[in-house]
Amino acid sequence: MRIRRMSWQRGSLRLKLILSVLVMTVPLIGMLLYNNFYAIDVVRGQVADSYKNMLTLYMKQIDSDLNDVDAYMNTMSGLSGFDLISLDAAESDTDYYSSKVYLFNKLNRDIAIYGSLSSFFVYAEKRQDFMDVSKSQQLTIEEKDRIQHYLTEQIESGSIPSGDPTQRWRYARIGKNNYLFDIVQTGNVYLGGLVSTDQLLEPLQSLQIGEGGTVLLANEQGEAITSTKLIDENDIKLHQGDGDYYLSGSDRKYLIVDSASVMGDFKLVAVIPDQQILDRLPYLQGIIWIITGGSLLFIPLGLYSIRQAILVPLNRLLLSMKRVRSGDWSNRVDMEQGVSEEFRILGDSFNAMMTEIDTLRVNVYEEQLNKQKEELQRLQLQVNPHFFLNSLNIVYNLAKVRNYELTMEMTRSLIYYFRYMFRSNTTFVPLKDELEHTRNYLRIQSLRFPDKLMWTLDVPDYLLHMPIPPLIIQSFVENSIKHAVTMDKLVRISMQIDLLDEDTGSRVNIVIQDTGKGFDAEVLRDLQAGRSIENERGEHTGIWNVQRRLKLLYGESVSIRFDNDPVSGGAAVFIIVPINPSMEETQ
Structure with a gap:
C-alpha cells in the first residue's frame, strides 16, 4: 500500500499554520500588487486612448475618401x-x-x-x-x-x-x-x-509607435492584411477585446488598439510594444516590486522554519502511524537531532507502544498457528466409521470361510491403512507414500467389490518425492467408490498426475476420474461455487475435509475444480497445488 504524505485536509495543523501566516501577509502584498497593476493599467489606458483617438480620426478620413469614390461610382452607374x-x-x-x-x-x-x-x-x-x-x-x-x-x-x-x-x-x-x-x-x-x-x-508611417511596433490593416476575423511578419513572429491575436484595448503576444507583449471602418470589413490596428509603455512609469513602480518581492521571499522562509520545527517531526509520526495501519508493524519513528523535546518524547512513547504491540502480535500469531495445526491433525484423524465396520465384516467373513490367505492380505492392508491414517503430526508426506496408501485402500475395496472395481495410476517418477498433504488423493478415491461403485457394473477409477510449468512457477496437476454416474446437477453447482454440501447423513464430508485442509495449507494458491466427464459421464476432480509448499506452510 502506498503511504501518502501529510494531506491538506480541513482542520490539519499544517493548513492552520500556513493560513495564519498568509492571513497576516497576503493583504499587504495584495494592496501593493493592486497599486502596482492599477498604475500600469492607468498608463496603458492613457496610451490606448491617445492612439484610439488618432486611429479613429484617420479612419474617418479613409472612410470619407472611400465614400467619395463610392458616391462618384454610384453617380456614374x-x-x-x-x-x-x-x-x-x-x-x-x-x-x-x-x-x-x-x-x-x-x-x-x-x-x-x-x-x-x-x-x-x-x-x-x-x-x-x-x-x-x-x-x-x-x-x-x-x-x-x-x-x-x-x-x-x-x-x-x-x-x-x-x-x-x-x-x-x-x-x-x-x-x-x-x-x-x-x-x-x-x-x-x-x-x-x-x-x-x-x-x-503611408501617412501613418511617421507616427511614433515605438521600436518594434506598427500600424496595420486587419479584417473583422482578426487576420492581418498588412505587416503580417510582426504578427506571425510574436503570435499576436488581432481579435476584438472586451474593452477598447488589450494585450497580446507570446514572448513580448503588445498593446493592441483598433478602429473599425464603416465602409468595409476592415479596421486600422496599432500594435504598440508594452515594454515601452511601462518605461514611462515613475521609479515608484520599481520600489513597489522590490517590496513585493521581499515579502514573497520572507514568507517561504518563515513557512520553511515552521515546517522544519513542527510539520516535519509531526509528518514522520503520521507516516509511521499510516504504515502501521497498512500492516507494517515493524515500523518505528526516527526523530533527528535538533527536534523539539515534545516531539522526541512523543516518538519514544510511540516506539515503546509499538514494541509491546509487536510482542503481543507474535504471541497471538503463535497461538493461531498451534490452533491451525490442531485443526489439521483433527481433520487428518477423521475415519469413516462405515469403512471401518465394513472392513471388519470382510475380515470376519473371510475367516468364517477359512480363506486364510485373503484374510492375511486384508489384515495387512488394514494395518498399513490405519498406520498411515494415524500419522497425526505430519503435515506433508512424499507423493509416493500417499499413492501407496491409496493402493492399499483400493485393494481393500476390491475385496469388498470383487470384479467390480478397476483402477489406473499415471505419475512420472520425478514427482514421487514431491511433498503433498496426506489423504488428499485417497479421500477423492474414497468418494468415487462411495458414490460410483455398485454390484451392477464395473467401475474404473483413473488417477493422473503431471507437472505444469507456468510463468508464475511450477505446479502439479492432479486429476481423479471415475466411470460412475457423476455428480448430481445440484451437488455440482454447490461444489463449483465452493459451498458446503454436507447433508444430514454426513455425505461429502470427505470433500469438505480436503478443501478445508488445502485452504489451510496453501491459501489462495491452490485450485480445486469439479466436473462431470463428457464422455463417460463420471465424476472428475481437478486439483492444482504448488510444487514447493514450504512458503505456503510458513504463511
Whole structure:
C-alpha cells in the first residue's frame, strides 16, 4: 500500500499554520500588487486612448475618401450615368469603342481628384472586355494583368459586393500586394475602384509607435492584411477585446488598439510594444516590486522554519502511524537531532507502544498457528466409521470361510491403512507414500467389490518425492467408490498426475476420474461455487475435509475444480497445488 504524505485536509495543523501566516501577509502584498497593476493599467489606458483617438480620426478620413469614390461610382452607374448606359447599349463596334474612349477619358480625368484611389476599372460582360484607368507609373503591367484576372473572376462568379451600401469595400490580396475594391453595376457593365492598402497607410508611417511596433490593416476575423511578419513572429491575436484595448503576444507583449471602418470589413490596428509603455512609469513602480518581492521571499522562509520545527517531526509520526495501519508493524519513528523535546518524547512513547504491540502480535500469531495445526491433525484423524465396520465384516467373513490367505492380505492392508491414517503430526508426506496408501485402500475395496472395481495410476517418477498433504488423493478415491461403485457394473477409477510449468512457477496437476454416474446437477453447482454440501447423513464430508485442509495449507494458491466427464459421464476432480509448499506452510 502506498503511504501518502501529510494531506491538506480541513482542520490539519499544517493548513492552520500556513493560513495564519498568509492571513497576516497576503493583504499587504495584495494592496501593493493592486497599486502596482492599477498604475500600469492607468498608463496603458492613457496610451490606448491617445492612439484610439488618432486611429479613429484617420479612419474617418479613409472612410470619407472611400465614400467619395463610392458616391462618384454610384453617380456614374445611376440614371444620369449615360456613359455606362451607352457602353452597355452599344450594338456596333463603332458605337462601343466610341463610348469606351469617351469613358476612358472621363475616368482618366476624374481619377486625379481621389488621392487614395489607385485605379478605376470597367468590365463589359457581353464583350468580356476589361478596361482599367490607373494613375501613371503606379502599377506594373504584370500587376495590372493579375488585377484584371482577379476582378474578372469576381464579377463572373457573382461575388461582387452587395447589401449595405456603407459596407461594400472588400479586401483582396493580389500577387504580393493588398487592395481594397468596390464594384457597382449598370446592366451588364461593371464599374469599380481599387485602393492600395500601402497607399492608405503611408501617412501613418511617421507616427511614433515605438521600436518594434506598427500600424496595420486587419479584417473583422482578426487576420492581418498588412505587416503580417510582426504578427506571425510574436503570435499576436488581432481579435476584438472586451474593452477598447488589450494585450497580446507570446514572448513580448503588445498593446493592441483598433478602429473599425464603416465602409468595409476592415479596421486600422496599432500594435504598440508594452515594454515601452511601462518605461514611462515613475521609479515608484520599481520600489513597489522590490517590496513585493521581499515579502514573497520572507514568507517561504518563515513557512520553511515552521515546517522544519513542527510539520516535519509531526509528518514522520503520521507516516509511521499510516504504515502501521497498512500492516507494517515493524515500523518505528526516527526523530533527528535538533527536534523539539515534545516531539522526541512523543516518538519514544510511540516506539515503546509499538514494541509491546509487536510482542503481543507474535504471541497471538503463535497461538493461531498451534490452533491451525490442531485443526489439521483433527481433520487428518477423521475415519469413516462405515469403512471401518465394513472392513471388519470382510475380515470376519473371510475367516468364517477359512480363506486364510485373503484374510492375511486384508489384515495387512488394514494395518498399513490405519498406520498411515494415524500419522497425526505430519503435515506433508512424499507423493509416493500417499499413492501407496491409496493402493492399499483400493485393494481393500476390491475385496469388498470383487470384479467390480478397476483402477489406473499415471505419475512420472520425478514427482514421487514431491511433498503433498496426506489423504488428499485417497479421500477423492474414497468418494468415487462411495458414490460410483455398485454390484451392477464395473467401475474404473483413473488417477493422473503431471507437472505444469507456468510463468508464475511450477505446479502439479492432479486429476481423479471415475466411470460412475457423476455428480448430481445440484451437488455440482454447490461444489463449483465452493459451498458446503454436507447433508444430514454426513455425505461429502470427505470433500469438505480436503478443501478445508488445502485452504489451510496453501491459501489462495491452490485450485480445486469439479466436473462431470463428457464422455463417460463420471465424476472428475481437478486439483492444482504448488510444487514447493514450504512458503505456503510458513504463511
